Amino acid sequence: MARITMIEAIRDAIDLMMARDDKVVVFGEDVGYFGGVFRCTDGLQRKYGRTRCFDTPISETGIVGVAIGMGAYGLRPVCEIQFADYVYPAYDQIVSEAARLRYRSAGEFTSPLTIRMPCGGGIFGGQTHSQSPEACFTHVSGLKTVIPSNPYDAKGLLISAIEDDDPVIFLEPKRLYNGPFSGHHDQPVVPWSRHPLSEVPDEYYAIELGKAAIRREGAAVTVIAYGTMVHVAEAAAAETGIDAEIIDLRTLIPLDTDTIEQSVRKTGRCVILHEATRTSGFGAELSAQVQERCFHHLEAPILRVTGWDTPYPHAQEWDYFPGPARVGRALKAVMEA
Amino acid sequence: MAAKSAAKPKSSEAQAAVAEFTKDQDLAAYREMLYIRRFEEKAGQMYGMGLIGGFCHLYIGQEAVVVGMQMCLTPGDQVITGYRDHGHMLACGMDGKGVMAELTGRRGGFSRGKGGSMHMFSVEKQFFGGHGIVGAQVSLGTGLGFANRYKKNGNVSVAYFGDGAANQGQVYESFNMAALWKLPVVYVVENNRYAMGTAVTRSSAQTDFSKRGLSFNIPGEQVDGMDVRAVQAAGQRAVEHARSGEGPFILEMMTYRYRGHSMSDPAKYRSKDEVQKMRNEHDPIEQVRSRILAAGFATEDDLKKIDASVRDLVQEAADFAQTDPEPDVAELWTDIVK
Numbered sequence: 001m002a003r004i005t006m007i008e009a010i011r012d013a014i015d016l017m018m019a020r021d022d023k024v025v026v027f028g029e030d031v032g033y034f035g036g037v038f039r040c041t042d043g044l045q046r047k048y049g050r051t052r053c054f055d056t057p058i059s060e061t062g063i064v065g066v067a068i069g070m071g072a073y074g075l076r077p078v079c080e081i082q083f084a085d086y087v088y089p090a091y092d093q094i095v096s097e098a099a100r101l102r103y104r105s106a107g108e109f110t111s112p113l114t115i116r117m118p119c120g121g122g123i124f125g126g127q128t129h130s131q132s133p134e135a136c137f138t139h140v141s142g143l144k145t146v147i148p149s150n151p152y153d154a155k156g157l158l159i160s161a162i163e164d165d166d167p168v169i170f171l172e173p174k175r176l177y178n179g180p181f182s183g184h185h186d187q188p189v190v191p192w193s194r195h196p197l198s199e200v201p202d203e204y205y206a207i208e209l210g211k212a213a214i215r216r217e218g219a220a221v222t223v224i225a226y227g228t229m230v231h232v233a234e235a236a237a238a239e240t241g242i243d244a245e246i247i248d249l250r251t252l253i254p255l256d257t258d259t260i261e262q263s264v265r266k267t268g269r270c271v272i273l274h275e276a277t278r279t280s281g282f283g284a285e286l287s288a289q290v291q292e293r294c295f296h297h298l299e300a301p302i303l304r305v306t307g308w309d310t311p312y313p314h315a316q317e318w319d320y321f322p323g324p325a326r327v328g329r330a331l332k333a334v335m336e337a
Numbered sequence: 338m339a340a341k342s343a344a345k346p347k348s349s350e351a352q353a354a355v356a357e358f359t360k361d362q363d364l365a366a367y368r369e370m371l372y373i374r375r376f377e378e379k380a381g382q383m384y385g386m387g388l389i390g391g392f393c394h395l396y397i398g399q400e401a402v403v404v405g406m407q408m409c410l411t412p413g414d415q416v417i418t419g420y421r422d423h424g425h426m427l428a429c430g431m432d433g434k435g436v437m438a439e440l441t442g443r444r445g446g447f448s449r450g451k452g453g454s455m456h457m458f459s460v461e462k463q464f465f466g467g468h469g470i471v472g473a474q475v476s477l478g479t480g481l482g483f484a485n486r487y488k489k490n491g492n493v494s495v496a497y498f499g500d501g502a503a504n505q506g507q508v509y510e511s512f513n514m515a516a517l518w519k520l521p522v523v524y525v526v527e528n529n530r531y532a533m534g535t536a537v538t539r540s541s542a543q544t545d546f547s548k549r550g551l552s553f554n555i556p557g558e559q560v561d562g563m564d565v566r567a568v569q570a571a572g573q574r575a576v577e578h579a580r581s582g583e584g585p586f587i588l589e590m591m592t593y594r595y596r597g598h599s600m601s602d603p604a605k606y607r608s609k610d611e612v613q614k615m616r617n618e619h620d621p622i623e624q625v626r627s628r629i630l631a632a633g634f635a636t637e638d639d640l641k642k643i644d645a646s647v648r649d650l651v652q653e654a655a656d657f658a659q660t661d662p663e664p665d666v667a668e669l670w671t672d673i674v675k
Contacts, residue, residue, distance in 0.1 A: 029532075029533070029535070030532075030533050030534045030535055033534065033535065033539065033606065034533070034534030034535065034605070034606055037533065037534075055535050055539050055540060056540070057501075057504030057532075057540045057541065058471050058472065058501045058502060058504050058505055058532055058540070059504050059505055059506060060505075061506050062504075062506065085469075085470070086470065086471070088470075089505070089506070089507070123391060124390035124391025124392070124453070125391055125392060126391060126392065126452060126453040126454075126455060126456060126469065127451075127452070127456065127469070128420075128455065128456070128468075128469030128470050129391075129392060129469060308669060308670070309673070310669055310673055311451075311673070313450070313451050313669055314391065314439075314442055314448075314450060314451055314452055314453030314456070315442025315443070315446075315450030315451070315453070315663060315664055316442075316450065316451075316664060316666065316668065316669050319666050319669050320669065
């Protein structure tokens, strides 16, 4: 099996689905000729032609709106929003049209589209190229929200997303495109080739949406994470020596509450991580779910380690980012509580 | 046809005679454009050295646009633009030290390190940013025009955006409102032919952006954006139109960026020959330089002195941007809400 990057895994999934199903069309800003600013669609236009992989104008509302129309009439659009920070003009179409089409047509029409977008910080993008807007989507009924943490999952989850008959928001942590990231920004970049989850089969495989993965088994505390923060959690567990059980959610909606519940009932402690801002972040939902399901098993208050309630700063990116030191402190605190 | 010369305006209005500059105008334009170019070259170097992180979009090649437009504005007029904003700030008179220090994320940066390359502002110079979201500034610039009309202050707002941003829906919502309410706004489309890696012809059904306001009855003009005199002449007409209460005006500046879209642009979407041809035949600074020498406005030695003073200014900015301290960690929490 080849060891590949997250970019290659994403491209592989799209390529495979385009080959299997001629209803799959791929488009977005700089997606066709240029191959995507992060190269996720590189070569697809050459392989499948300009009617199946093409550039759009810089018009996010239009990109998503047109995708919904295509989807309602039998196509399976996979569109890219160049940065998750650019999605807000399309939010109206996503919320009012894509997410609700099935419900208001009593199931007659669906929106089988996948909206891919790079998210998260770590590349000094400042406030308009670093955000993690997942909670904007998990709050909307009718959407599924996926966020992989490694190449293997990225391919399997993206295939499931494309095959899904409902709209899927597919968030790609851009800091993970070329390698896992522990949050130690001052250390050299580790390539994916050294990570076991970069081993990706060439052939088709799907990872069911709504199934979390346990990245590290442990007995002391449950850490719930997704995307980049999975790797930060692993680093923090290693550095503190705390026997954490690390859950990688993989999909936020549908949420694998069974895996969460089983783990917290076992450990009695829970720390929730995300890079997005804290207040009304997805961690708040997770925290509520945990206390509803596991209240009598909890030995300590649930803690969240998140981005601060500030815009993503330029110069102070690493003061904002919830790195392994902050996660480590929370692990210790929850153990001592 | 991406290879067609962008510098040649098509519409008849743009053929209106371009008046020669006076000696002072030519020398001022030369100095300003050179300052922007040397500043951007330095920023590119510092990026390469790892002193600037993240996003950095250089303005090299497009200098005549902001310098020519600025010559038409009076104090109180506002300027707003997108993310390729360094040139606009320098042309507005913002201190190069503060711009460079924002690029390096230092305390003395115009946004105290919070914004970075794409997000800087100056109340004093009436510069309203620096916006990282493509096209978003067009609506804001329209609002500035509304405020001008509301306050009856006689000011004009200039909203710059690129050929890529011109396809955002909110641009047309803004055009409609600006025309409906006769707002004093000059929309300047900096058509540098590429929206990142996508050529105009691959993203735009109507590639003559000066006509994009026709359905709202907004007049437009295509301008040779590599000739600072043409920019200034067209800018004067547009600004007067807006200031006189006639409503908005669209100027399409046919320009060209020599460098990549950002610092991580493999530039596979155009040929090196195309870039070289623009540099050789249409460079805005070379055009002024030859004119100055031909007209005898200055000697080679005089120009060398200008070059040296510009280099000193840029070096001063670069030194400041490297020695100024980084912001205190407490700054992370300031300026969010009051």
